[in-house]
Amino acid sequence: MTRATQTLLLAITGAVLIRMASGDAYLRYVNSWMRWPLIACGALLVLLALVDVWRQDDGEEHDSHVPRAAWLLFVPSLVFFLIAPPALGAHFAERAQTAPVALEPADEVFLPELPDTDPVPVLLDDLIIRAAYDGGATLADRRLTFSGFVSRGGSDRWFVTRFGINCCAADATVMRVAATGVEPPADDQWVRVVARHVPGSGDGGTSEPEVVVEELELIEPPRNQYR
Known part of the structure; x- marks a missing residue:
């Protein structure tokens, strides 16, 4: 050269x-x-x-x-x-390990009550953290709306999924919520759902929370697909 x-x-x-x-x-x-x-x-x-x-x-x-x-x-x-x-998607999410929730002692954590709006918009990571404490008490009897892309898991499960990154895609961690109640769209399709948290699911942060979907809307990918 x-x-x-x-x-x-x-x-x-x-x-x-x-x-x-x-x-x-x-x-x-x-x-x-x-x-x-x-x-x-x-x-x-x-x-x-x-x-x-x-x-x-x-x-x-x-x-x-x-x-x-x-x-x-x-x-x-x-x-x-x-x-x-493209940005990371379902193929990577299905093969990556879901990020565990690092739990602080319960008496040191304050989770404010959600707004009175119905459904109440939440971020996927906020939903996961709330589900990890007290079996999701702050989510009880609330209709939640959040967005992510569709990915799959074992036993025909599907998830609403997003990635969290600190610096770049190389350090991406998976954040996902198991969904039931409706048939899933295609992999990598971005969706906005209205759903209710299944009490006790995701408690302790060792497994994914589960929600029952009441409404599902297909949406375009957001400008920034990572959290």
């Missing part, structure tokens, strides 16, 4: 980072707070490529030998342009 080729790959890598972070594509792979760090890294790579071009035009001598491994820089860019892998 020549020095000019290396400079070109550096510029392409920077351009891909900028393009990815300028829209919503980066949300398939990393957390939302990483937009500006990605843009800054991309801009720095492009700047370094331009400086290298200027130094070559200025006649400065360089070692023309560049390791062949430098070609690996081009692989992520090529994958993004040709394939653009």
